[in-house]
Every structure is written in structure tokens, then in C-alpha cells.
Amino acid sequence: MSGTAPLIQLTGVSKNFGAVQALSNVDLVVNPGEIVALVGDNGAGKSTLIKAIAGIHAISKGEIRWQGEPVTVRSPKEAARLGIEVVYQDLALADNLDVVENMFLGREKLTRTFQLDRIAMERRALEVLEQLRVTTIRSVGQSVEGLSGGQRQSVAVAKAVMWSAKLLILDEPTAALGVAQTREVLELVHRLGEQGLGVLLISHNLHDVFEVADRIVVLRLGQNVAEFDRRTTNQTEVVEAITAGRLSHVPGQAEETSA
Amino acid sequence: MSVAPDLTRIPAAEPATLRGYVRDWVLGLRNGNLGALPIVIGLVVIAIVFQSLNSNFLTAGNFVNLMVQGAAMATLAMGIVFVLLIGEIDLSVGYVSGVCGVLVALFLTPGDGQVPTPIALLAAVVAGAAIGAVHGILISKLKIPSFVVTLAGFLAWNGVVLLLIGSRGSIIIQDKLVISLTSQFLLPAIAWGLMALAVVGYAAVQLIHRSTRRRNGLSADPLSIVALRVGALVLFGSGIVLIANLSRGIPYVFVLVGVLFLLWTFVLNRTKFGLSVYAVGGSIEAARRAGINTDRVRIACFMIASSMAAIGGVILASRLRSVDSNVGGGSLLLYSIAAAVIGGTSLFGGRGSARSALLGALVIASIDNGLGLLGLGSGQKFVITGLVLLTAVAVDALSRRGRVTGRL
Numbered sequence: 001m002s003g004t005a006p007l008i009q010l011t012g013v014s015k016n017f018g019a020v021q022a023l024s025n026v027d028l029v030v031n032p033g034e035i036v037a038l039v040g041d042n043g044a045g046k047s048t049l050i051k052a053i054a055g056i057h058a059i060s061k062g063e064i065r066w067q068g069e070p071v072t073v074r075s076p077k078e079a080a081r082l083g084i085e086v087v088y089q090d091l092a093l094a095d096n097l098d099v100v101e102n103m104f105l106g107r108e109k110l111t112r113t114f115q116l117d118r119i120a121m122e123r124r125a126l127e128v129l130e131q132l133r134v135t136t137i138r139s140v141g142q143s144v145e146g147l148s149g150g151q152r153q154s155v156a157v158a159k160a161v162m163w164s165a166k167l168l169i170l171d172e173p174t175a176a177l178g179v180a181q182t183r184e185v186l187e188l189v190h191r192l193g194e195q196g197l198g199v200l201l202i203s204h205n206l207h208d209v210f211e212v213a214d215r216i217v218v219l220r221l222g223q224n225v226a227e228f229d230r231r232t233t234n235q236t237e238v239v240e241a242i243t244a245g246r247l248s249h250v251p252g253q254a255e256e257t258s259a
Numbered sequence: 260m261s262v263a264p265d266l267t268r269i270p271a272a273e274p275a276t277l278r279g280y281v282r283d284w285v286l287g288l289r290n291g292n293l294g295a296l297p298i299v300i301g302l303v304v305i306a307i308v309f310q311s312l313n314s315n316f317l318t319a320g321n322f323v324n325l326m327v328q329g330a331a332m333a334t335l336a337m338g339i340v341f342v343l344l345i346g347e348i349d350l351s352v353g354y355v356s357g358v359c360g361v362l363v364a365l366f367l368t369p370g371d372g373q374v375p376t377p378i379a380l381l382a383a384v385v386a387g388a389a390i391g392a393v394h395g396i397l398i399s400k401l402k403i404p405s406f407v408v409t410l411a412g413f414l415a416w417n418g419v420v421l422l423l424i425g426s427r428g429s430i431i432i433q434d435k436l437v438i439s440l441t442s443q444f445l446l447p448a449i450a451w452g453l454m455a456l457a458v459v460g461y462a463a464v465q466l467i468h469r470s471t472r473r474r475n476g477l478s479a480d481p482l483s484i485v486a487l488r489v490g491a492l493v494l495f496g497s498g499i500v501l502i503a504n505l506s507r508g509i510p511y512v513f514v515l516v517g518v519l520f521l522l523w524t525f526v527l528n529r530t531k532f533g534l535s536v537y538a539v540g541g542s543i544e545a546a547r548r549a550g551i552n553t554d555r556v557r558i559a560c561f562m563i564a565s566s567m568a569a570i571g572g573v574i575l576a577s578r579l580r581s582v583d584s585n586v587g588g589g590s591l592l593l594y595s596i597a598a599a600v601i602g603g604t605s606l607f608g609g610r611g612s613a614r615s616a617l618l619g620a621l622v623i624a625s626i627d628n629g630l631g632l633l634g635l636g637s638g639q640k641f642v643i644t645g646l647v648l649l650t651a652v653a654v655d656a657l658s659r660r661g662r663v664t665g666r667l
Contacts, residue, residue: 077550092542092544092545092548092549093542093545094537094538094541094545094546094609095541096537096540096541096609096610097537097538097541101534101538102545105538105545105546105549105551106551107550108531108534114531116529116530116531116534119471119472122477123476123477126477
């Protein structure tokens with residue numbers, strides 16, 4: 001069963017904050033090794049959806065299945081235990097710590113005498129960076145402050161992968177990056193897919209999306225409006241869906257009839 | 260895209276050759292990582308200036324004086340470092356040291372209430388820790404800015420000093436152990452023995468560290484660098500012991516400060532707690548997301564600051580052989596904060612070390628001592644110390660401006 005089941009499957013997920021319906025009846029599937037882009041205009045519900053998956057918001061209605069099993073994700077800790085890691089836009093790295101310290105922060109390896117096991121941590125960090133072929137970081141002993149935006153993003157991703165993430169949610173990973181660094185990060189995302197991880201990529205940049213995503217899911221006003229296979233679509237089609245995708249019901253009216 | 264395949268191996272922490280070290284150091288200097296260099300230059304300048312003005316400055320006797328005079332400030336400054344590391348401030352440590360000094364004096368006053376010396380000392384440190392816990396809880400749980408809480412502490416603990424002293428005016432300290440701290444000196448042979456022990460211990464730690472890293476396939480310091488470090492310790496260590504032994508010798512309090520320095524350096528560099536302190540100071544959000552209990556870390560830092568203040572209070576009481584209503588006041592607080600900052604601990608959190616407190620205390624104690632030898636009063640002392648503090652921070656700020664990714 002687990003061989004064929006999607007990594008994560010959301011069915012009919014709704015979320016309302018009081019009277020505001022942020023998500024209504026959203027379906028989403030991410031398979032292992034698949035890179036799914038989640039696109040939509042501001043306020044389309046992308047952030048609410050990832051927060052629901054990450055355990056920050058509880059869903060109001062619907063079902064989340066993780067590797068075929070129904071789950072309720074009540075906290076980021078529970079999400080992490082399942083293997084869901086979110087790499088947020090602002091990265092959450094401490095500038096003054098080095099690469100190894102950042103990757104192990106809060107989950108340090110200790111020796112038998114309760115000292116930091118620097119050697120074990122450094123080896124593991126190098127291993128993961130090598131596995132992801134992050135080659136631009138000169139030394140894992142350098143502080144994160146001196147890294148470029150792309151390198152910082154790589155460290156944040158490597159940290160998530162190291163803690164055995166199976167599903168990686170990347171929130172606007174290229175938003176603040178230059179051309180070369182964007183390349184670097186997109187290549188990394190591509191490799192994550194090759195290594196069998198599921199990736200959910202939230203991005204405003206359709207160029208980036210077309211570069212790496214296998215599937216493109218479009219949200220509009222909290223609803224699924226379209227889903228495309230990257231190989232058989234083009235940017236015009238996606239933009240159209242983002243701005244004018246057909247809604248199954250108009251928000252506002254829906255509540256009146258269902259309530 | 261991917262360059263040559265052999266580049267996939269990422270070099271670990273340090274460059275592996277002496278040349279690489281020198282190159283990285285020079286590069287670091289250019290980028291504004293001045294390290295201890297400004298302090299060393301500053302100390303040389305101070306030594307030259309004061310020696311040329313008064314030939315008593317660079318004498319063995321004055322060197323020993325300097326150790327005794329700077330000990331309390333260095334101790335307080337090491338505690339302050341923890342508070343500065345998490346981006347907070349503690350204005351109360353001066354009078355907290357006063358309160359604890361008075362407590363020790365009261366506990367040791369001959370009479371019915373007298374308690375054994377070790378218990379009196381322990382009680383003072385526990386009292387300090389408790390005071391720090393109160394500050395820390397108010398700051399982290401009630402979210403009152405540390406500036407306000409410790410400013411209130413500054414006033415309140417000053418009041419407690421006055422209340423404890425009462426109408427006595429001052430309390431003489433007669434306890435032999437407490438007095439010996441600043442008035443007794445190591446026998447020359449013992450001083451040399453301790454020095455040898457420190458060198459051997461340091462060399463052993465460095466070599467074991469190096470060989471373990473090599474065994475695990477990680478980059479390790481070249482032997483030449485290890486030899487240089489050990490050599491430097493031998494040079495400075497024997498210099499200190501030699502000069503001190505020409506006069507009265509190494510004061511007991513120097514050993515105490517040395518042990519505290521080793522303890523806090525170990526805690527900051529080698530423990531999970533130390534890493535949490537740096538993380539909270541560097542990015543409290545990152546620390547929180549990593550699952551660190553940031554409130555607990557902050558409370559612990561204030562407890563360390565106040566406990567170190569208590570120890571400093573005992574040192575001060577020992578040196579003055581009495582406590583009076585002014586204890587913990589005067590320039591002690593601001594000198595201690597200035598020492599930590601001059602030594603290179605950032606006021607904005609995340610950067611600093613126990614070493615910076617010692618170096619900064621050495622600078623301030625030297626200036627204070629030198630100006631005293633010249634017969635200058637407090638007015639001139641404060642003006643000059645203030646300018647030195649300003650210079651130190653300015654050097655730091657200007658050098659950081661050159662940094663590639665500096666945000667200041």
C-alpha cells in the first residue's frame with residue numbers, strides 16, 4: 001500500500017477563521033520524488049494551506065492522509081515527526097552561528113560527558129551537504145552571516161533534509177535571490193526530487209516554477225481552480241488560471257447556502 | 260553547472276596550513292574581524308604612555324596591584340558578557356555585588372549569628388543567583404525590558420545595601436579565608452606548578468582535539484599552529500608568573516578569576532547551553548523555531564550575571580577588608596559593562612566571550628591604575644575611560660562597516 005500511496009494527500013480541506021473562509025474544499029497530492037508548485041495570487045490561500053500541512057493551523061474540514069494513513073497534524077513538532085519540514089522565507093538561521101551549529105541547533109549531538117559532539121555533527125553536516133551536492137559553501141565552520149542568500153537557502157534545506165524530511169515545503173525559496181543564486185537553489189530543488197523527496201514549492205515566479213516543477217496547482221480565493229502538468233502547459237495558461245480561474249462557488253454566497 | 264567532480268568534497272572548518280591561517284587572518288582583518296588585535300595594541304599604547312609618564316607603572320609591584328584591583332571588575336564583567344550575549348543589559352550587578360558582599364560580612368561577623376565561611380560564601384552566591392532569577396523572570400515572562408527591570412534593581416538593591424548596613428556605617432571583615440583571597444599569594448613554586456599544569460592541560464586538549472578530527476577525516480589545525488598557541492601560552496604564562504614572583508607573587512584571587520574564566524569559556528564553547536545563548540542572541544526567532552526554551556536561557560543568563568556579581572562582591576569586600584554603605588556603587592557597574600564591551604562583546608547580542616571580559620578589565624584596570632599613579636582624580640579618570648570605551652566601540656563599528664555582509 002505504501003508503495004503506491006501518495007506521500008501526502010489532502011481531500012476537501014477547508015479552513016475558516018471566524019466568518020472568513022480561507023480555504024474551501026482544497027485537494028492536493030504530492031508523491032514521493034515529485035515537485036509540486038503551489039501558485040496563486042496574494043490571498044489565494046497558499047500560506048494558509050502550508051500552515052495547515054505544517055501543523056500551525058488546524059483544518060476545519062476535510063482529510064489529510066500521510067503515506068496513505070489519515071493523520072491530524074496538531075503542531076509543527078508533530079509535522080516534523082511525520083517528516084514534514086517547512087523552510088520559511090526568512091530562513092530562521094542564526095547569523096552568528098556557523099553552518100554546523102545552525103544545522104544542529106536545538107537537536108545537538110552530545111558526547112557521553114554532555115559536551116557538544118562537534119566531530120559527529122560536522123561529519124553528518126558534511127555528509128548531507130555532499131549528498132545534496134551543495135558545493136559552494138567553502139567551510140562548514142564559517143558563520144552563516146558570511147553566506148550568500150543562495151547558500152543560506154541551501155543550509156536551511158540541508159538542515160531539513162538532515163532531520164529526515166520526506167516532504168519539504170519551500171516558501172518562496174528564490175524570492176530574495178539574484179540570478180546565479182536562484183539557479184543554485186533551483187538545482188538543489190531538482191536534486192531533492194531526484195532523491196525521492198516530495199517537494200511543495202510556493203512561488204510567485206512562474207519562470208522558476210516552470211524550471212523545476214512536475215505539476216502546478218493553482219489556488220484562487222481559497223479554492224483549487226486548475227492543475228497542470230508542466231510539460232503540457234505554458235505560462236499564459238497558468239497566469240490565466242491564477243487571475244481568472246473558474247471558481248466552483250463564489251465565496252460569500254457559498255456560506256449562506258450551506259449554513 | 261557542477262564544476263570538477265573532485266570539488267564535491269567540502270573542506271571543513273579550518274584551512275589546513277600555517278600559510279592558510281595567516282591568509283585567512285589577514286583576510287579577516289580586512290573584512291573587519293579584528294579579534295583581539297585592537298586590545299593588544301591598546302594595551303601596548305597604555306603601557307608605553309604610562310611608563311613614560313611615571314616609571315612606577317611597569318613594575319612588578321604595580322603588576323600585582325593591577326591583578327588585585329581588576330579582579331572584582333573582571334568577575335562582574337564575565338557575568339555581564341552572558342547578559343550582553345543575549346542582547347540584554349544588566350544595570351543592577353554593581354549593587355547586587357554590594358548586597359552579596361554585605362551578606363557575607365554579616366554572616367561572618369563574630370557573634371551568635373556567625374556561620375562557617377564556606378556556607379557564608381555559598382549563601383552569597385545563592386542569593387545572587389536568586390536575585391538574577393527574579394530579574395530574569397520579570398524580563399522573560401512579564402516581558403518588561405531588561406533596562407527597566409535592572410534599573411529598578413539598581414535602585415532597589417542599593418536600598419537593600421543601606422538597609423542591611425543600617426546604622427553601623429561599615430562592617431569590618433575579619434574572616435581569614437575571605438581576606439586571604441586578595442592579600443595572600445601563591446608560593447613561587449606552586450605558581451610555577453599551576454602554570455605548568457595549565458600549559459600541559461592546554462597542549463593535551465589541543466593535541467587530542469587535533470588527532471580526533473584527523474581520525475574522523477575532518478580538517479585539523481596544522482601542528483605549527485598548535486605549537487604557536489601553546490608557545491604563546493608558555494610565553495604569557497611564564498611572563499605573568501615571573502613578574503609577579505619578583506614582587507609578592509600571584510594573588511589567590513588571580514587563580515579564582517582564572518578558574519571562573521575556564522569554567523565560562525567551557526560552558527560557552529562546549530555545551531548545548533552555551534550554543535543556545537549564542538543562538539538566542541543571534542536570532543531569537545531561529546532559536547525558538549529550533550525548539551530552544553528561550554525564556555529559560557534568558558533567565559539562566561541573568562542568574563549567571565548576578566551570581567558572578569556576588570563573587571565579585573566577595574572579592575571587593577576582601578580587598579577593602581570591610582563593607583560600607585557605598586559598596587557596589589561608584590564606577591564598578593559601568594566599568595564592568597565597559598570592560599565587556601571594550602573586550603569585544605557586542606551590545607547587540609550574539610558576539611562575545613569570557614575572554615573579552617578579562618581583556619577589557621585589564622585595559623580599564625590599567626588606565627585606572629595608571630591615572631592613579633599620576634595622581635589624577637576621578638574626574639580625569641572617568642573622562643579618559645569614557646573616551647577609551649568610545650574609541651573601542653568606534654573601532655569595532657568602523658571595522659564592521661567594511662564587512663562583506665555586515666548589517667551595521
